[in-house]
Amino acid sequence: MPNEQKRFYGRIGLALIFVAVLSAFFAIGGNQWLSLEFIKENRDRLLAFTEQNYALMLFASAFAYLASTAFSIPGGVILSLAMGLLFGRWLGTLVTVIASTVGALLVFLAARFIFADFARAKLSQSPMAAKIVEGFQNDAFRYLLFLRLVPLVPFWLVNLAPTVTNISARTYFLATAIGVIPGSFVYVNLGQALGEISNIEDILSPEVILSFTLLGLLIVLPALLRRNDTGPRRKT
Template identity: 50%
Template structure:
């Protein structure tokens, strides 16, 4: 028992252990301190004028602070990202708001990606490699990482936090993860920042995205997968040609 406790203590005192503690304590503190009430549409509506006034009088300080808050929410996978995106558009406008959303969300996503890979990637990869289906999935993700990541970013089918975490356990270069995140979230960020300008008239976060917007994002996602389809089509033609040669 003492040996086990000593091992646990050494791990928690190590850099890896400290990172794990941080990513466990931050969400726990958020919910324990009632963070969900603050990151709500009701709370923003109640303090909207104060926030707007502070953004006007202390623009750059507020701009940087708001960006760090946004990045932290993404990094620790906390709820409220959609509201923060809308509020960013309301406070800073569609263009500057889009830039802030993209930069902050990309930083937060890269932080959680790096932390997950640092903490769990080796153990997770060893387990996945025992499963033949998982091996094929990982190898496919490695071949077409950019296309898959762009598709997942452009089409909001899966939760943002899940798309941030999953690539950490696949053979995806950090540089590929970063640039596909920036490019992939750009259209959606502009949509939210643009909608944020009318935040005063919004009563619910449901139904903010119109069918036309979702269709447009879906088409962009399909476009991102086009290289994968063309590659597989090329492989199929090669296989057919080889089989015809074998028959001769």
């Protein structure tokens, strides 16, 4: 079988797996499990089960987070809160960062090498995506780091947009790993006080968004200043 044909069947097979997982997730009501109400209602049960099966829950939670990111299943904030509730701020943050980074890398590789055409078609329909892709042309690392820090751009969109640029997998991995640390810590830390959170909007307050935005600007500002300094100057 020619390599081109193998690649075609590989794309079809992976696409079917992707669709099957998402369909199964919603068919069994998985979206209800990834809700703030479900976590709060089952808080005591989850804590008790984790205490009795700590290692099992740790690996299961990490895998669930990785899978949700890899298959672009909404619910990352809820899972981060759950990590804080079950494992505390430090271990919870560590597991969240590793799982979300690896999951995002899997999406990146799949979209670039398997779903490249689909990703381009999908992103071409979004004006926001077009602007994001354009931003990668100058300093891909800093730009991706900025997008990871600022919680205004959907996580799945930031995962897909770089696939149609020339950013390397290594740069993508490093920028993602660093960029998700502040947000992960905030959400995981809030998870320890889950009973006091009544709505997801309580987490992403204007103050929190502003803080992340300023942090992101500190990351990209040096690159912007360098770009202006090295740009063409008019003769006087």
